[in-house]
Amino acid sequence: MFSLNRTTSKRYYEDFNLDRCVATVVKIGAGYVELDATVAYPEGGGQDADHGVIVLQNGVEIRFIHAKKMYGDHLTIADFPDIQVGGVVEHIVHPDDIGHLANVRVGDPVEVRINRLRRAQLSLSHTACHLLLIGVQQIRPDAAAWILGCHIRTDAARLDFAVDERIATEEIREIEDIANAFVLRASDVRVYPHAIHPDARYWECEGNVIPCGGTHLDNTRLIGRLEIRRKSMGAGKERLSCSFNDATFATDVFHP
Ligand SMILES: [Zn+2]
Incomplete structure (x- = not known):
């Protein structure tokens, strides 16, 4: 299976009550943003994904309406279900906010915040x-x-x-x-x-x-x-x- 040599730091595993973190833009795709770290739980294990905003340095907020884990590595552990580990998290951008992506560059510092409710x-x-x-x-x-x-x-x-x-x-x-x-x-x-x-x-x-x-x-x-x-x-x-x-x-x- 295809695997990347980078992973998104899963800050939600450090603390489930973390509602924001600073991060750096790693990739801007068609309608999505990948960061080096996130507090957004991506859809997985049957649980729906977090929603939230990526805040640019100029204060502009880019809403994301889905978070997807991609390119994880398969891991088999005895007496444990087979899972995908590592991988990157893609933040899927709200259609109305996709225009903002033109102003985002790889390496830009941002803050990612989740919808707490x-x-x-x-x-x-x-x-x-x-x-x-x-x-x-x-x-x-x-x-x-x-x-x-x-x-x-x-x-x-x-x-x-x-x-x-x-x-x-x-x-x-x-x-x-x-x-x-x-x-x-x-x-x-x-x-x-x-x-x-x-x-x-x-x-x-x-x-x-x-x-x-x-x-x-x-x-x-x-x-x-x-x-x-x-x-x-x-x-x-x-x-x-x-x-x-x-x-x-x-x-x-x-x-x-
Ligand atoms: Zn559970």
């Missing part, structure tokens, strides 16, 4: 998604062993499972109770890197460990009441979604 929503949604999975691991370990996909959005998160037997309504209530108990206990969440590579990461809560490179809350309390719904996706496939209608999105945890 969106990040707070995605981190909460992702943390909730893990609580849903822990519930499924306890009530339907057969389903939890065959995850087909996941999507973490600002307003909800979902997991798709391969199953021989559908997930019954009573089982969904039990899964929901397990997830909500984590919220009521206001449990601390910890994320940490694998010894082999800093991009291979774990999420941990009350001793439950899940390999995951996404962004998360540091405590379950802000999620509020979780509601879990099931959708049949046809033979052998089930989707469980969670929504969180009384969540608190803490934008005051962010700092420069």
